[in-house]
Amino acid sequence: MSIKIFTNPDFIIFGSGILLAVTASFLGVFLISRKMALISDALSHVALPGIGIAYILNFDIFLGAILVLAPVLFLLILIERKTKLDFNSLIGIIFALSIAIGAFILPNEELLEGLFGNIRELYIRDFILIALFSSFILVFLIKYYRELMLISFSEEWAKIKRINIFYLNVMFFLATALVISLGIKLIGALLISSLLIIPASSALNLAKNAKQMIFFSVICGALGITFGLYFAKTANISSFTGPIIIISETIIFTLTLILKRFRKM
Amino acid sequence: MNETLLKIENLEISFNGTSEPVVRDVSFELKRGEAIGVIGPNGSGKTTVLHAILNIIPYKGEIKFYESIDKNDEIGYLPQKLEINKSIALSVNDFLKLNLNGKNKIADKGGKIKKMLEFLHSENLLDRQLIYLSRGEVQRVLFIASLLNEPKILLLDEPTTGADPTAEETIYNHITELKEKGEVGIIFVSHDLNIVHKLADKVLCLNKKMLCFGAPREAFNESNLIKLYGENMKLYEHEHKNIY
Helix, strand or coil: CHHHHHHCHHHHHHHHHHHHHHHHHHHHHHHHHCCCHHHHHHHHHHHHHHHHHHHHHCCCHHHHHHHHHHHHHHHHHHHHHHHCCCHHHHHHHHHHHHHHHHHHHCCHHHHHHHHHCCHHHCCHHHHHHHHHHHHHHHHHHHHCHHHHHHHHHCHHHHHHCCCCHHHHHHHHHHHHHHHHHHHHHHHCCCCHHHHHHHHHHHHHHHCCCHHHHHHHHHHHHHHHHHHHHHHHHHCCCHHHHHHHHHHHHHHHHHHHHHHHHHHHC | CCCEEEEEEEEEECCCCCCCCCEEEEEEEEECCCEEEEECCCCCCHHHHHHHHCCCCCCEEEEEECCCCCCCCCEEEECCCCCCCCCCCCEHHHHHHHHCCHHHHHHHHHCHHHHHHHHCCCHHHCCCEHHHCCHHHHHHHHHHHHHCCCCCEEEEECCCCCCCHHHHHHHHHHHHHHHHHCCCEEEEECCCHHHHHHHCCEEEEEECEEEEEECHHHHCCHHHHHHHHCCCCCCCCCCCCCCC
16 A cells, blocks of 8 residues: 555645645745746746757656756856856847747647646656655755845845855756756646746745745645646646646735735735 | 954955056054044945955955954944845844854844844834835844944944934944944944044045045045045034044
């Protein structure tokens, strides 16, 4: 029985979903604090050529995505450091190029899967990968909580406090790239960034301090994905799982917005 | 008392791509219990010198910290203005806790943050969110943050920018107290020559290069001020009976 539960497709889907949502929404707190919401959105599309390569060479799309995302990100950080070009413009260029290459090498059906996810492709191997990397990312976020918070508050202040911003940026973007790559099968490259952005934005509506911000973000993320997955399953529309998750995250965001206005009155 | 904390010799700073240094020929010493006031027009390099001392920009010349300064000791720094991200739910308490270093984290069991806030008449700020504070309130919080780890050197860049007169008085009274205790050496930048005259033991005049360094009475002469601020600068003398 103990082994059977791990191979149960529902366990794999719900387990992967909740783990990924918790990690993404924790990471998302730092992303939106640093005004990088749109950057993460653009970055997720950089995974597309990787998915294409994985499809052509017949290996796992997680691996394909991270193998393209990680070096591209590292290159972007280096170019920004050396040329002082705006990170946003750089990402804008790479974003368009990635979609173009992705559309060029991926057949239509696979392109759609890459963009919106396909939970029927989620196996025990994916669950193990998600569990493993989520743990790494959560340990990183907890260990460097102080430094990441101070950078999120103000890079200038973090510099004064002698925090190694370059090293932490590299690690932070690597963690973001990992979350994006891990989420492609579940929710798709087009939608995965919402898992990073929406829960943290909901939390910002409710939180009065840093601990609450993280707590509410994780709770909103986990609730949103649970409702989304549950609804997609009971309504028997698993091919729309990704979009339904995003709709349920957005409903939670709207509720927090109403709650915020209510509290102000 | 009077022990040297910091010695700067022939400091020269250039920014990328410019051959002309933005600051040159700066040499001075900071002693424990001493306050040095830095004056000069906008763009004269006052903040740049502070950044060099903090070692966050490259420089030529020597900035030597004396043995009494531990490598892990922090230099307290209050920037003139700080860009703060607005999408973060950080309370004043959160922020100040994040600024405590190792040994002080344990010490905060005694409520150091609360005490500091009370001391600067800011206890009402503890649970407020930083992004909703006024500029003057943020400045007070940053001032507390710069003092939290009991630095031996304190660099203050126009410490009362945006502060209302009461906050300004609180901050300057606290600086005076710190000076009188004799435990820290302070370098502060100010445009307010009255404040500099009142607080500084020594004055450093800066306009791309060091134009004077010495006691306020020597530094505040007409020729130095004209060199700093131009011909339109006039000095009106009036008597202060209890200036020190």
